[in-house]
Amino acid sequence: MKKVLPWLLTLVLLAGAWVQNAVALPDGSSEASFLTPATVGHAATARNLTLTVTDVRAARSITDPTGRTLESTWVVVDVDAEAIDSQYGATLGFAELTVGERTFRATERVQSFFRQRLVPGVPRSGAVAFELPADALKGTGTLRLGIPSDARYDGLVELTIDLSDIPVEDAITLPTTHWTHT
């Protein structure tokens, strides 16, 4: 038994190492954001944020409230959002759309709801737009919206979109960011 014991111990340790390797989370998982899943039309709550995606559309050209028109391939997401506890630093500062291997950031080329202020208890409505390459409107996209521009350790609202399913319009006019209940 004494002779077998070291070998037994070795086997146990090897098995343990294999299991630990198999279940280990990827690097950086400790900093990962807390994701709240959402569906179109239903409110979702993340840290200091209650948000509802009311519509997802696509267009070949968008026009913003100042009249600037840009032609490209756009995905436009209509959002109602409010803060919960604090208005300090509360803006819609995180908006990313991940399609396959690529991640896109909401455009700042036009005026939109992106990076606008959010008020606790008082919802605002607007739209954010993502500029995509011409061939990218297919497959599944994951939309993530939230307050902080650096979303590590923070909360985000996540929505899955079927990009081949959304209606593609010729032109969409982005609304001015306004109070939801006027």
Place this chain on the structure above:
Amino acid sequence: MTIPTPLVADTPESQTPAPKQPGWWRTNRLALVALLVLVPAIGIGVGWNEWYSYYGYGFRKVTVVEVPDKGTVKVAGAEWGPVRSGEITDTSTLDMPKGTRLLAAIVPVKPDGKAVSCEAPMLVQQSTGREWTPMRSEVGLAYSFDENETCVSDLADEKDPESAQPFSLTVGFVVPDDVTGPFWLDVDPRGDGRFVRFSIDP
């Protein structure tokens, strides 16, 4: 065949039991005392260091300085108050959402020589701690030169940095109807961790 003599002399000393070993606690007493001292010391040291690196440089609100009702207080080289506050009920020309109130406050600031800088005041609901920051363009309030949301540096003599003039902070907050007072109006001047807290109930 004789009985062989024993190899070891059967002396009385060998009969006495082996001396008792000192107990675990006694042998390790130095290490235990060291632990008792060092663990709290490290805890306090690291904890204080972390607290200071986050709160210690005057950029965050740490210590409250409450202002007496209708009174003033001197903090960070300026006199703050007395605060005036109220609800703006005539919002017909403004872009206000349904189900909200527009609460306004004015804080006179008298710098004591050098200009003072501060962030915009915050409205805090006393019962819940929820906080709001000033809104202006979002409700259609045009920018006004005399209505400052943050501290300004208005020198009477451009060449004399000690000639800062008094001014007022004028701020408006959009607050849902179901949020009731009393509130605090917090103003955090840059300098140390002390900040000014007015109690208001507009």
Place this chain on the structure above:
Amino acid sequence: MNAAPPSPVQERTLLTRVRRMASLIPTPWLITAGGAVLLAATAAFGGLQTVSPKPAPAVSVGERYSGSDLQMTVQGVELRAERGNAASFPDKEKHEKVLAVIVDVVNTFGKPRLATGSGSPSPAVDGIHVEGIDEKPLIAYADGSDGRVWLQPGVPVQLVLSWVVGPDELHDGDEVRLTLPDSTHSVGTNVQRGVDIWDEVVVGATLTATVREIPASEEDAL
């Protein structure tokens, strides 16, 4: 007490065994063999003489260049009396002009990136360097869009890089030499954990272009 020292008889055998094994290893043989391997490897890599770096390839106006996970195609170099869509502001009193480089850029990396890079030389679009000018250019969208230039993956965009130049530094028809940057991508592990970093910036390509002067009166049409 469990850890009894090995009895004298055992100890002698163990130590002696180790000593004998050590003496059996042919140390001189190993040293010679190691030396031979080192020499062979050095010879295989071309010897100890430093290898001169390959000269950067030359690209021309309109030709696409790939470097720093970006595709850049310089479309033209202009000397403007008025800034037009460029981000640089020339001082009219001093008769300063704007040197503008128009470039089509596609971000081939999987995440959005700023067209400006930190530090000098920059690994990003503002790493395009004009021989004779030390500063980094300012970048603006060619169509006048506001805000910082974020390059979305796979989305082509036209940018204007600009520098302010003196009234007599350049003229119509002059040749300018540009260098285009290349760099290595890595993911930060320590303080910048998870952050995408492009560094070890080198000259990826050179480009010689002719300056086209655009006098003030023509600017109104732009």
